[in-house]
Amino acid sequence: xxxxxxxxxxxxxxxxxxxxxxxxxxxxxxxxxxxxxxxxxxxxxxxxxxxxxxxxxxxxxxxxxxxxxxxxxxxxxxxxxxxxxxxxxxxxxxxxxxxxxxxxxxxxxxxxxxxxxxxxxxxxxxxxxxxxxxxxxxxxxxxxxxxxxxxxxxxxxxxxxxxxxxxxxxxxxxxxxxxxxxxxxxxxxxxxxxxxxxxxxxxxxxxxxxxxxxxxxxxxxxxxxxxxxxxxxxxxxxxxxxxxxxxxxxxxxxxxxxxxxxxxxxxxxxxxxxxxxxxxxxxxxxxxxxxxxxxxxxxxxxxxxxxxxxxxxxxxxxxxxxxxxxxxxxxxxxxxxxxxxxxxxxxxxxxxxxxxxxxxxxxxxxxxxxxxxxxxxxxxxxxxxxxxxxxxxxxxxxxxxxxxxxxxxxxxxxxxxxxxxxxxxxxxxxxxxxxxxxxxxxxxxxxxxxxxxxxxxxxxxxxxxxxxxxxxxxxxxxxxxxxxxxxxxxxxxxxxxxxxxxxxxxxxxxxxxxxxxxxxxxxxxxxxxxxxxxxxxxxxxxxxxxxxxxxxxxxxxxxxxxxxxxxxxxxxxxxxxxxxxxxxxxxxxxxxxxxxxxxxxxxxxxxxxxxxxxxxxxxxxxxxxxxxxxxxxxxxxxxxxxxxxxxxxxxxxxxxxxxxxxxxxxxxxxxxxxxxxxxxxxxxxxxxxxxxxxxxxxxxxxxxxxxxxxxxxxxxxxxxxxxxxxxxxxxxxxxxxxxxxxxxxxxxxxxxxxxxxxxxxxxxxxxxxxxxxxxxxxxxxxxxxxxxxxxxxxxxxxxxxxxxxxxxxxxxxxxxxxxxxxxxxxxxxxxxxxxxxxxxxxxxxxxxxxxxxxxxxxxxxxxxxxx
Numbered sequence: 001x002x003x004x005x006x007x008x009x010x011x012x013x014x015x016x017x018x019x020x021x022x023x024x025x026x027x028x029x030x031x032x033x034x035x036x037x038x039x040x041x042x043x044x045x046x047x048x049x050x051x052x053x054x055x056x057x058x059x060x061x062x063x064x065x066x067x068x069x070x071x072x073x074x075x076x077x078x079x080x081x082x083x084x085x086x087x088x089x090x091x092x093x094x095x096x097x098x099x100x101x102x103x104x105x106x107x108x109x110x111x112x113x114x115x116x117x118x119x120x121x122x123x124x125x126x127x128x129x130x131x132x133x134x135x136x137x138x139x140x141x142x143x144x145x146x147x148x149x150x151x152x153x154x155x156x157x158x159x160x161x162x163x164x165x166x167x168x169x170x171x172x173x174x175x176x177x178x179x180x181x182x183x184x185x186x187x188x189x190x191x192x193x194x195x196x197x198x199x200x201x202x203x204x205x206x207x208x209x210x211x212x213x214x215x216x217x218x219x220x221x222x223x224x225x226x227x228x229x230x231x232x233x234x235x236x237x238x239x240x241x242x243x244x245x246x247x248x249x250x251x252x253x254x255x256x257x258x259x260x261x262x263x264x265x266x267x268x269x270x271x272x273x274x275x276x277x278x279x280x281x282x283x284x285x286x287x288x289x290x291x292x293x294x295x296x297x298x299x300x301x302x303x304x305x306x307x308x309x310x311x312x313x314x315x316x317x318x319x320x321x322x323x324x325x326x327x328x329x330x331x332x333x334x335x336x337x338x339x340x341x342x343x344x345x346x347x348x349x350x351x352x353x354x355x356x357x358x359x360x361x362x363x364x365x366x367x368x369x370x371x372x373x374x375x376x377x378x379x380x381x382x383x384x385x386x387x388x389x390x391x392x393x394x395x396x397x398x399x400x401x402x403x404x405x406x407x408x409x410x411x412x413x414x415x416x417x418x419x420x421x422x423x424x425x426x427x428x429x430x431x432x433x434x435x436x437x438x439x440x441x442x443x444x445x446x447x448x449x450x451x452x453x454x455x456x457x458x459x460x461x462x463x464x465x466x467x468x469x470x471x472x473x474x475x476x477x478x479x480x481x482x483x484x485x486x487x488x489x490x491x492x493x494x495x496x497x498x499x500x501x502x503x504x505x506x507x508x509x510x511x512x513x514x515x516x517x518x519x520x521x522x523x524x525x526x527x528x529x530x531x532x533x534x535x536x537x538x539x540x541x542x543x544x545x546x547x548x549x550x551x552x553x554x555x556x557x558x559x560x561x562x563x564x565x566x567x568x569x570x571x572x573x574x575x576x577x578x579x580x581x582x583x584x585x586x587x588x589x590x591x592x593x594x595x596x597x598x599x600x601x602x603x604x605x606x607x608x609x610x611x612x613x614x615x616x617x618x619x620x621x622x623x624x625x626x627x628x629x630x631x632x633x634x635x636x637x638x639x640x641x642x643x644x645x646x647x648x649x650x651x652x653x654x655x656x657x658x659x660x661x662x663x664x665x666x667x668x669x670x671x672x673x674x675x676x677x678x679x680x681x682x683x684x685x686x687x688x689x690x691x692x693x694x695x696x697x698x699x700x701x702x703x704x705x706x707x708x709x710x711x712x713x714x715x716x717x718x719x720x721x722x723x724x725x726x727x728x729x730x731x732x733x734x735x736x737x738x739x740x741x742x743x744x745x746x747x748x749x750x751x752x753x754x755x756x757x758x759x760x761x762x763x764x765x766x767x768x769x770x771x772x773x774x775x776x777x778x779x780x781x782x783x784x785x786x787x788x789x790x791x792x793x794x795x796x797x798x799x800x801x802x803x804x805x806x807x808x809x810x811x812x813x814x815x816x817x818x819x820x821x822x823x824x825x826x827x828x829x830x831x832x833x834x835x836x837x838x839x840x841x842x843x844x845x846x847x848x849x850x851x852x853x854x855x856x857x858x859x860x861x862x863x864x865x866x867x
Contacts, residue, residue: 011058011065012056012058013056013057013058014026014054014055014056015053015054015055015056016053016054016055016162017039017040017043017050017052017053017162018040018043018044018050018051018052018053018161018162019043019044019045019050019159019160019161019162020043020162021052021053021054021162021163021164021165022149022150022160022162022163023128023149023150023163026054026147026149026163026165040053040072040205043162044161045153045158045159045160045161046159049072049205049206050072050162051071051072051073051161051162052069052070052071052072052161052162052164053069053070053072054067054068054069054070054162054163054164054165055067055068055070056068056165056167057194057197062141063140063141063143063169064141064169064193064194065143065145065167065169065194066167066168066169066194066197067145067165067166067167068165068166068197068198068199069164069165069166070200070201070202070203071202072202072203072205073202073203073204073205073206073209074202074204074209074212074213074267074268075202075267075307075308075309076267076270076304076305076306076307076308077212077304077305078212078213078216078268078269078270078271078305079226079271079272079273079276079302079305080215080216080219080226080271081226128148128149128150128151129146129147129148129149130146130147130149131144131145131146131147132144132145132146132147133145140171141169141170141171141193142169142170142171142172143167143168143169144167144168144169144170145165145166145167146165146166146167147163147164147165147166148163148164148165149163150162150163151163151164166199168192168193168194168195169192169193169194170190170191170192170193170194171190171191171193171399171403172188172189172190173188173189173190173191173399173402173403173405173406173407174186174187174188174189174406175187175188175402175405175406175412175413175418176410176411176412176413177412177413177414177415177418178412178413178414178415179415180415180416184412187418189398189399189402189403190399191393191395191396191399191403192393193393195392195393195394196247196389196392196393198247199245199246199247199309200245200246200247200308200309201266201267201309202266202267202307202308202309203266203267204266204267204268209268212268213268213269216261216268216269216271217261217263217269220254220256220261220271225256226258226259226271226273227256227257227258227259227260227261227271227273228256228257228258228259229256229257230254230255230256231255231256231257231334231335231338232254232255232327232330232331232333232334232335233252233253233254233255233261233327233330234252234253234325234326234327234330235252235325235326235327236250236321236322236325236326236327236328237250237251237252237253237262237319237320237321237325237327238250238319238320238322238368238371239251239253239262239270239310239317239318239319239320240317240318240319240320240364240367240368241309241310241311241312241316241317241318242312242313242314242315242316242360242364243309243310243311243312243313244312245309246309246310246312247309248320248367248368248371249264251263251264251265253319253327255331255334255335255339257338257343258273258274258275258343259271259272259273259274259275259277260272260319262319267307270305270306270307271305272296272298272302272317274343274345274347275301275345276298276299276301276302276305277296277297277298277299277347278297278298278299278315279296279297279347279350280294280295280296280297280339280347280348280349280350281294281295281297281349281350281351281352281356282294282295282336282349282350282351282352283295283351283352283353283354283356283357283361283365285354286353288323288324289323290323290369291320291321291322291323291365291368291369291372292320292321292323292328292331293318293319293320293321293361293364293365293368294318294319294321294331295316295317295318295352295357295361296316296317296318296319297315297316298315298316298317299315300315314358314360316360316361318361318364318365318368320365320368320372322372322375323372336349363394367391367394370387370390370391371388371391371392373387373391374387374388374390374391375388375391401422401423402422404643405421405422405642405643408642408643408646409646409647411646411647411650411652412650413642413649414649417638417642417649420635420638420639421638421639421642421643423635423639425635435541436540436541436542436543437492437511437512437513437541437542437543438512438513438543438544438545438629439512439513439514439515439530439542439543439544439545440457440512440513440514440515440545440546440548440626440627441515441517441523441526441544441546441547441548442454442514442515442516442517442548442549442550442626443516443517443518443521443523443526443547443548443549443550443570444517444518444549444550444551444552444570445518445519445520445551445552445555445556445564445566445567445570446518446519446520446699446700446702446717446719446758447518447552447555447700447717447718447719447722447724448518448550448551448552448555448582449550449552449582449583449612449614449615450516450517450518450550450615451471451516451518451615451717452582452614452615452616453548453550453580453582453612453615453616453617453626454469454514454516454615455615456615456616456617457514457617457623457626457627458514466511466512467512467514468492468511468512468513468514469513469514469515469516470485470488470513470514470515470516471516471517472484472485472516472517472518472519478664479517479518479519479520479521479664480517480519480521480525480526480529482525482528482529482532485515485526485529485530486529486530486533486534486538489530489533489538489542490533490535490538492511492513493537493538493541496511512627513542518702519664519758520564520565520566520658520662520664520758521566521570522566522569522570522655523547523549523569523570523572523575523576524572524575524645524648524653524655525655527544527575527641527648528648528651528653529651530542530544531648531649531650531651532650532651543632543633544632544633545627545628545629545630545631545632546577546578546625546626546627546628546629546631546632547575547576547577547578547632548576548577548578548579548580548610548625548626549570549571549576549578549579549580550580550582550615551567551571551579551580551581551582551596551600552581552582552583552719552722553581553583553584553590553592553593553596554583554584554592554719554721554722554724555699555719555721555722556596557721558660558692558694558699559691559692559694562692564662564699565658565659565660565662566658568599568600568603569655571600571603571604571607572603572604572644572645573603573604573605573606573607573640573644574637574638574639574640574641574642574643574644574645575632575637575641575644575645576604576607577607577608577625577628577631577632577637578607578608578609578610578622578625578626579600579604579607579608579609579610580610580611580612580615580617580622580626581593581596581597581609581610581611581612582612582613582614582615583613583614583722585611585612585613586613588611597609606636606637606640608622608625610622610625610626660693660694660760661760661761662699662758662759662760663758663759663760663761663762664756664757664758665756665757665758665762665764665767666703666754666755666756666757667754667755667756667757667764667767667768667771667863668753668754668863669753669754669755669771669862669863670752670753670863670864671753671775671860671862671864672705672706672707672708672753672775672776673705673706673707673708673753673771673774673775673862674707674708674774674775674776675707675708675709675727677773677774677775678705678707678774679725681770681773681774682701682718682725683723683725685698685718685720686720686721686723689720693760693761694759694760694761695760695761696759696760696761696762696766697720697759697760698720698757698758698759698762699719699720699721699758699759699760700717700718700719700720700756700757700758700759701716701717701718701755701756701757701758702716702717702718702755702756702758703715703716703753703754703755703756704716704730704752704753704754705753705754705755706752706753708776712729712730713729713730713752713753714727714728714729714730715727715728715729715730716755755771768862768863771862772861772862772863775862779854779857781851781854782847782850782851783847784844784847784848785840785843785844785847786840787836787837787840790836790839790840794839795836798832798835798836798839799828799829799832799835802829802835803828803829805829805831805835807829807830807831808830808831811830818830
């Protein structure tokens, strides 16, 4: 075995006849013989007709290459009745030539002759054989090339017949299969990309062969035709054989009362008499759109009269009649009834159904049907080229299924899942759901109304059984923590097992777990957390029924049409069964809703769309979809998971981080907020939003707080882009187990209020300063007054209060103004300066008293823990 480079001479295209295909010419890469001498008639032994030609096709822009050897001369003798003649036999499969000189076909042993010649050729010229293979990068074609150089003319004497070449380009696909015991084994498939280029072909070259073919045509048209009466003839029929190396040949077929004639432009005529048939069957699928197939089971006596490429492992031929063709219509009107009548040999046409076809016959008919479907579509139609290629390369569809899986990654596929992944099975693996807790997962971005949907389901549908609700830990920098979720599942199972066997069976059957997650997270992380639970008993006790993603069109875009991170990931194909739209549902043709639905449909073509304003579902059918027990385990979903998330079954798929990076900061505090101030601060966030790169933007505020006007704990949910604020009392109920990451000091802290801020490039200290402004503010010390600080209003108040005080000597009040002895008038009391001084002194005494009391009061910061 030798490796050869694609740039070597072996990779050059060529067509060479006879002895011009010598080793020297093939390896040199340039051909120095005169072009006028390169003819079929002069390149054989001693200047005679060439016996063959070699050709190589090379793709100019890709790795595909293909070499073929085609032989000149008839490979069969048309049947003209029971007459004897001398002839020659050509085996294209070896390829070797040998002559049959016996008195008749019945008395010869061509197989023995062929074996003897094989031995001579291979023993003598094994050194002139070469096999090259070039394995390219994974995912590209591999080229295998075999050559037998300078074959001598063993039958005609001295001289060289030339060389024989054959090569194919193929792709391989390998899937790693993991069995229950953990053993990993490869499962391989391959496809020969150049299989559509005919491997066998023969031409009538010599005069005697051409004359014999013409004689055959005349014989069947004569008055004493060996096939009886001509019934009909036409074009467009295809002849198939059971040989895996043959290609269907298109030709003209003429039907007679005692047989048929198949005429081909290259290898001439094939006569199939009913004397050579064991049986003849007809299949048309009872439909005018299905290819009609005439299936002929022939005797071995037909082989000498049949081209070598039609010699297969099974002794049958199939003639395909395409619907709407002339020969298709003529067969029904002229041939069908006469052939159904029993002839002298007891042979009659039998109509069979699909179950009467053998596996091999089904394969050939399927190939014919694909070819008909491809040729029936307009040439410019999309995918028509792929359909035609699929029809010309048997097994291409299966290989593409295999390659679609293997090209994703090298992560193994579970053996039990392989038939589903390769679409060989339509039945989902059986799960005993009666002993499992069904998990319904509801997810979405913050503010998508997933909590409202959860509350609606629990309240309205208690008949589904006992509900358990799991929500993610909010006081964390992570949206989802796998270890916490796994611990919760373990606690649930442990609680059930502590009950009596009878109660446990009942509760296990009736219990449903609703997992509600909101954040910039991937649903695959939740699936993998269950899949990789360290306790196999816990893992087998739970199963995911369906996953539902909530989407609020008002809060999907960060800016213009720039989606929030993980928005489409949370609607991924293979994971999400349902997408619930929670706003704009009353106006179903709203441009924003329509645009978002189109986008999600492209990401997940199979998801069910549900309209539920603010998380309130109105149709029973939609509720059944959300609470389905087996949608997540359907074959289509399972296959999509393997293709979209390789390694998911073993928890190896890494979903990656969000972009832009969304920061989640939890701020704990132990004192109440002022409701009015908090609402005002939230509503003001929208006006301060910044464009890309969105630094400092707060998009969501979630948490539990207390306000100064109530003792109840309130649940807060604020969505900045929608400018929606929800403040509702916290519902009492079971809570998840303590976070295994927290310290004893954290568990014993008295801070029972928290808010989670989600946004871009957020800082904890800045958020605390923002939150302090929503709490009761510490009063400030008042500054002492001076006369210069008095306002005009204060001065007027002083005048009103003291303008009737006693006047000094020399002044009197005329009811409007103050007048002295000299007749001067003024609007203010003559002692106004004194009055102002008295006012300032009195005010300062009050301020000093206020400041002394303020200093005596105890004030606590919002984030200061209670003593």
